[in-house]
Amino acid sequence: MRFPSVPHIVRRLYTLGNATAFRFQQPLRGNRISQIHRATVPKSMSSIPFLSALFGTSTPASAKMTYPDTRSDDEWRAVLNKEQFRILREKGTEAPFTGEYDKHMPDHGVYTCAACNAPLYKADHKFKSGCGWPAYFDSIPGAVTRHTDTSFGMQRTEIVCSNCGGHLGHVFKGEGYPTPTDERHCVNSISLKFHDKEGDAQAGNEGNGEAK
Ligand SMILES: [Zn+2]
Numbered sequence: 001m002r003f004p005s006v007p008h009i010v011r012r013l014y015t016l017g018n019a020t021a022f023r024f025q026q027p028l029r030g031n032r033i034s035q036i037h038r039a040t041v042p043k044s045m046s047s048i049p050f051l052s053a054l055f056g057t058s059t060p061a062s063a064k065m066t067y068p069d070t071r072s073d074d075e076w077r078a079v080l081n082k083e084q085f086r087i088l089r090e091k092g093t094e095a096p097f098t099g100e101y102d103k104h105m106p107d108h109g110v111y112t113c114a115a116c117n118a119p120l121y122k123a124d125h126k127f128k129s130g131c132g133w134p135a136y137f138d139s140i141p142g143a144v145t146r147h148t149d150t151s152f153g154m155q156r157t158e159i160v161c162s163n164c165g166g167h168l169g170h171v172f173k174g175e176g177y178p179t180p181t182d183e184r185h186c187v188n189s190i191s192l193k194f195h196d197k198e199g200d201a202q203a204g205n206e207g208n209g210e211a212k
Pocket residue numbers: 113114115116117118161162163164165166
């Protein structure tokens with residue numbers, strides 16, 4: 001098997017518009033990752049054979065995890081639009097500074113999972129990070145599940161919806177933000193839906209229905 005050159009891999013990282021690829025251009029202050037689970041390779045990586053070969057491969061923890069909402073890919077395709085499916089179910093990343101909620105700073109309300117409508121973050125968890133994606137210093141307790149993500153030769157902590165396993169983004173710790181946790185949940189706007197009233201979000205936990 002022939003491996004591509006390192007510059008090829010680097011080019012590919014930036015082409016993918018990966019959230020952390022941008023972030024990693026700046027050195028992180030502190031480099032702690034709060035939860036280190038067994039190092040595994042996520043599902044998306046196994047579809048990139050050369051990366052699997054370079055960085056080791058095993059069955060991804062996130063692929064083995066089960067969640068209360070067990071809808072199949074076909075069922076998700078029926079309720080999510082193409083971009084939602086790419087990000088939530090295929091662990092994609094939206095382009096920075098483009099998301100609906102990047103600069104959204106409400107003083108109340110709740111952000112739910114755009115796939116299953118489970119409440120994930122409250123408005124007062126959100127802070128201005130300047131990173132180009134919505135940033136939260138904490139989540140609603142138990143709403144978000146963490147996995148170690150070793151794709152692209154980096155060790156990051158992926159966050160998914162605890163109810164449906166939908167990909168939200170990544171969490172970073174120790175960057176020096178003046179928040180109570182010094183954690184940054186870097187979340188794709190497309191993975192979220194904002195509800196002005198908390199009750200509205202909790203009322204519909206069966207999916208948000210229509211594909212656009
Ligand atoms: Zn969900």
